[in-house]
Amino acid sequence: MMNKKSKKILYIEDDPDARALMADIIRYQGYTYIEASRGLEGIRLAKLHKPDLILIDLMLPDMQGSEVTTHLKSLPELRDIPIISLTGASTENVREYVLTAGCDGYISKPINVNEFIFKLEEFLAGKREFVPPEYEKEFLQRYNVELVERLKRKVSELESLNKNLSRLNADLIASREELANYNDLLFYLNSLANYLRTLNDPQKLIKILPERIVEGFHLDRCVIFKHDPRHGTMDPVSFFGEFPSSPQGMSLPFSDQLLQLVREEGGLLWIKNYHQMVEESLQSI
Incomplete structure (x- = not known):
């Protein structure tokens, strides 16, 4: 039993x-x-x-x-x-x-x-x-064909998944690098702010600031302009970096569009991409 x-x-x-x-x-x-x-x-x-x-x-x-x-x-x-x-x-x-x-x-x-x-x-x-023996071979062949087809589909799914994972990994690496750069910039900004606090001379501050910004943020160039509301222009007072031609003595029209843009950016206009400049007068800098 x-x-x-x-x-x-x-x-x-x-x-x-x-x-x-x-x-x-x-x-x-x-x-x-x-x-x-x-x-x-x-x-x-x-x-x-x-x-x-x-x-x-x-x-x-x-x-x-x-x-x-x-x-x-x-x-x-x-x-x-x-x-x-x-x-x-x-x-x-x-x-x-x-x-x-x-x-x-x-x-x-x-x-x-x-x-x-x-x-x-x-x-x-x-x-x-x-x-039944007379049908066994037929069903075995059909089963093997289905196994191969399912295997091919799974391989295709795994390849697609691997591509997605590779893209995700690349995005994560890029994000990690951006975060590291951002942390470096924050550290530099903090150090720069502490240094600027030690300067009692505004003219000296304006003179050295473009150089510190170019070196710390790895920019091509930096210009500090002074707005002349009477003539509607902006004139460079301090600059550093590589320029097509010297900004010295350059006087650029200060349009209402540019004024609004500078106001929106809190007085600091950071141009990351030359081709994205909306103000034609800036393209000569």
Whole structure:
């Protein structure tokens, strides 16, 4: 007589309601119940517990149940464990398909509890189902083709994922570099501010500030202008860096558009891209 308490049954199914129902059925019959919600988890638990029987759903979130079955049957220590496909799939020839993948039996959902228990005990006692020999080669070829197609899709998905990860990694590196540069600039600004506080001469401050800004912020050039509201111009009073021609003596019209722009920027106009200049008069600097 079968000692049910010593028998372990592993159920691989992603539906929590189906797992709860199966847990009640199997435990009520006196068997030890083990469950997994994903294919890889099921493989791990099968290796760990070496159950006496495995029930598996065909559709799992990470792998096909048929793929899990084929893998388990390839492991010498697990190949003799009966694997029964328990699925509601209505695909044509689904029974032949799962048996070709390596399953030892097929039970369709929804189950009749009494019939299910009877079949369960039959499989535990040694019953096995097979594809008729005249159809075995045909279904094996179809199964292998489907395996190859799924493998190609997974490789394509992994390549796409790898590209996305590479782009993300590049963005992270760029962000890290920008943050490092930003921290350096903050440190330099703080040091510059502390130094400027020591200067009591405004003219000296204006004279050295462009040089300190160019060196600290790695800019091409810096010009400090003085606004002449009477003539509507701006005249350079201090500058440093590389210029197409010397700004000395240059007098530029100070338009209402430029005045508004300077006001919006708090009096400091920082031009990062020459081509983005909206004021034509600035393009000569």
